[in-house]
Amino acid sequence: MTLLSLKGLTVRRGECPVVDHATLSIGAGEVVGLIGPNGAGKTTLMRAALGLLPSKGDTSLMALPPAERARRVAWLPQSREIAWPVAVETLVMLGRVPHLSGGQRPGPDDEAAVAEALHAMDLTAFAARPATELSGGEQARVLIARALVQETPLILADEPTAGLDPGHQIATLERFGNLARDGKSVLVSLHDLGMAARHCSRLILMDRGRIVADGAPDAVLSPDRLADVFGIRAHLSRGPDGLVFQPLSVIP
Amino acid sequence: MAFVRGSERIIQALAAAGLALAAATPLRAEAPARVVSMNLCTDQLALMLAREGQLISVSDIAQDPLTSAMHEEASAVPVNHGGAEEIFLLQPDLVLAGVWSDPTTVAMLRSLGIEVAQIGVANSLGDVPERMREVAALLDREDAAEALIGRFETDLARLAGPGDGPRAAFYYPNGYTLGTGTLSHDIVTHAGFSHIAEELGRDTSGRVALELMVLAAPDLVIGTAPYPGASRSEEILRHPALRSLTETARGAESGPDWICGTPHVVHALAEMVAIRAEIEAGE
Amino acid sequence: MSRRAIFSGLALVVLALFVLSLLTGPAGFGPGESLAALLTGQGDAVSLVMREIRLPRAILAVMVGASLGLSGAALQGYLRNPLAEPGLIGVSGSAALGAVIALQTGFAAMFALALPFAALTGALIAVLLILALAGPRGGSLTLILAGIAISALAGALTSLVLNLSPNPFAVSETVFWMLGSLADRSFWHVGVALPFMAVGWVLLGLTARGLDALTLGEDAAASLGIRLGRMRLMVIFGTASAVGAATAVAGAIGFVGLVVPHMLRPLLGARPGLLLPASALGGAALVLAADIAVRLVLPDRDLKLGVLMAIVGAPLFLHLIYKTRRQLA
8 A cells, every 4th residue: 555655746946946746656564765965855855745845746645634644644854843841751642642632631542652662762761851851862762752652654754863873773763664564664864875775675866856766775876876966986785684885985 | 267367468478588589589560561371270360360461371271171160261362382482482571380380391481581480289268369369469460359359258158068068079080089188178178068088087189999989988979071082090980889889979070160279169169069958958 | 740739729829819809908898798798798888899899800810810821821832932921022012002092092982892802903913923023933032022122112102192192191091001900990891801811712722732732843743733824823813812802901911921831831841731721820820919919018009010010020031031041142
């Protein structure tokens, strides 16, 4: 089943297309890495897909009313805003809002989901602490937990691993892998090509608003593409646990 | 008014001395030909006492029917707005002002060499003839004054009521009430009412809480007619608690006749005496 | 402290202060006599005082305080800024301007609800201006500056309108409109304010969940299914309605919406949604307490409520600015 389908999605800022006729489709059980240089339009693509930006073209998510959409897809923005010093577990509980109607209070199911997400992101010790007192990396994990707790078939995440320790970066992406195994999907934009290569089953490469490649990591990360889009030479090989990718030098 | 006659001579002498000091000129040899008044009460005293053509300007308030008892007479005279420049350009021989007139204006006029006489507020019925004599002396019209004062005192005697009559209270916008040391107090007590300011122990005027007014439950509540344009200060006069008070009690309005210490207070007195008769007849 | 304990505590405090307000006044009757006259009075002077003077005053204090506390919490939740407050950002001042214009042009005399409606319009213009100038993307500095500008303009225009009035008392009323007072209010004021306040309370109350979600930022809140446009309208109209009605009958009372949410926030885990009803109760308590204090401190004078509020609120405001100065500079 298709969890997300974009057809000819275009976002213009003035005359310039920030996202130019993007077409893609994501089914169940995938971890899709969205990669590309700065300004390629990755964040804009995801926000337009969610209907947070006006756009032309089709996105399957906009066919749903906002409440239903919130139960189908969770969005983890790049700006990690936490406006008030609420307790970590309260913040994570906000992910349950789409499942609570009107003035309904969270029930035992919701609390169980929160506890599980906190455990998954290694935050159980911080449950009662005000979220604003945590370090940047810890806050990032709290916000990821919020997205997990929303229990949606699809998660869109914008640079969720930026600023995290290597261990937590790996744990997060492995978590996404687990979700995929359960039949859910994650579209995650990443800057770290090594992580993307290793943990994603599929990569989508964007350059200047266009999708220029969509497929398996070793196919997408071909030397031509790397030179063309990123201007680098890199080492790519298959290790015992997965792909190993390391940028080597800049092409003058 | 025996006590007034006795002290009156002393006060007259003091006023004359004060005038001499303020003006720093010798006592007047001839009557002033051009008199300007810049205060509502001196306007009216001057209108009553001045010779034909002696009074050349009155304050603009003198023409306001809501405030001035002599607005018709005042409409025949040009007005000034109390500014030093305006008054100076009229080249007056004498300016009549109140003791609460803008001190900067008064000082400015004096420094320009103009004589300014500041007449005090009348705080009692006894002050009325005194102020008249004071102004008359300045205008050199003592005889005219004596005639008016004679009539005034006859009317006063005629309208005197016995004490301990019904209880009266003043309630003005912003909950303002009057004390015992005021002309209005004298008017109602002379007409035979007892004024609740004595019960409340208030000799000065000021704000009184609505609660206390309601509890005092006077037989007569005296207020003012509303001015044009709305004001929140006047809202309190429409408060339901006050309204139920004035439903059982009488309401009355104090108009221009009450404001200044002139013989016009006789009209106010007459009204009060009539109301008192009505109240006592109704009981 | 559990949520239930906090809300019960607040409700008890409001109730106690309400009774205390009924017992406070220049007329010196004892508590037994007062309450007896209130409940069973026969139209004599004491029951008249209790029912027509003290009771509407106490009720209005609760209504005004609840409106100001609630709208302060809502504005802070929506703007994600603890400095937002209807008095400070010029909403109360503009409401006062609307009320004054309605009174002086005679519009207020046309139908009973004309006065609060005019105040609501004034408040609405201010809220729209603030959101346009310092909306969700704007920071503290922009908010305070916009608030200063709007307050100053509204205050000056209010003074101008009153100066132009043919009524000699109008000019002195500037003080009432700028500082606020509950003295000698009657049930007419209660009746006139209640419809608009009720609408405001409902609209603001419905934003609770949205404000909670807004903790994560606008994008995340939208992705959680919150309709941001609709929430924005509810905050705008709810604030304008509640603050407009409160200002129409009691003048511009500042700082309530600043002090109350600030004090209650630590007790409620900083949750914006819970702060709404808590701030309504807290605001009622604060205004009741201040109204009692003005009658005890200077019983003969009509000390304006705003004076006490400023004494309490302005130092707090300065303290908050100091604490957040790094973000401001």
